[in-house]
Amino acid sequence: MVKVAFFTNDLKNIDAHFGSGEQFAVYDVNAEGFALSGVIPTGEERTEGRVELLQNEHVDIMYCVEIGPAAAAKVxxxxxxxxxYKEVVSIETELSKLQTMIATNPPPFIKKILEARG
Incomplete structure (x- = not known):
C-alpha cells in the first residue's frame, strides 16, 4: 500500500498550491484499489508545518499544482x-493510474515505497 496526498480545493481535482492550499486529501492505494483515508486542513501552517502534517499521515507521495524549490527540498x-502538475488534474484519474502502476509495473520509486512498507 502507498499513502498519497493531493492538495485540493474541491476534493475532486489536484488544484491547489502546496503553500496556499487549504487542505489535502489522503488516500491509501494498492493493486486492488484505493480509498480515502482522510481530509486534512492545513490551516495557517507554513512549509514546515505542512510537511509535518504530511509526515503525521505517513504520506509517501504528494501531488500539487505548484511547489517552490525550497518547499520541494523539505518535502x-x-x-x-x-x-x-502545471494544470488541474482529476484525483480519480491519478488514483487509477497509480493503482494500475502498482498492479503491473511500478517505477523504481514506488517499488522502494512498497518494499519499505513491507
Missing part, C-alpha cells in the same frame, strides 16, 4: 516524493 528531505 523530499522528509522522504515524501512530490509530484507537481
Amino acid at each position: 523530499v528531505n522528509s522522504k515524501i516524493f512530490p509530484i507537481k
Whole structure:
C-alpha cells in the first residue's frame, strides 16, 4: 500500500498550491484499489508545518499544482516524493493510474515505497 496526498480545493481535482492550499486529501492505494483515508486542513501552517502534517499521515507521495524549490527540498528531505502538475488534474484519474502502476509495473520509486512498507 502507498499513502498519497493531493492538495485540493474541491476534493475532486489536484488544484491547489502546496503553500496556499487549504487542505489535502489522503488516500491509501494498492493493486486492488484505493480509498480515502482522510481530509486534512492545513490551516495557517507554513512549509514546515505542512510537511509535518504530511509526515503525521505517513504520506509517501504528494501531488500539487505548484511547489517552490525550497518547499520541494523539505518535502523530499522528509522522504515524501512530490509530484507537481502545471494544470488541474482529476484525483480519480491519478488514483487509477497509480493503482494500475502498482498492479503491473511500478517505477523504481514506488517499488522502494512498497518494499519499505513491507
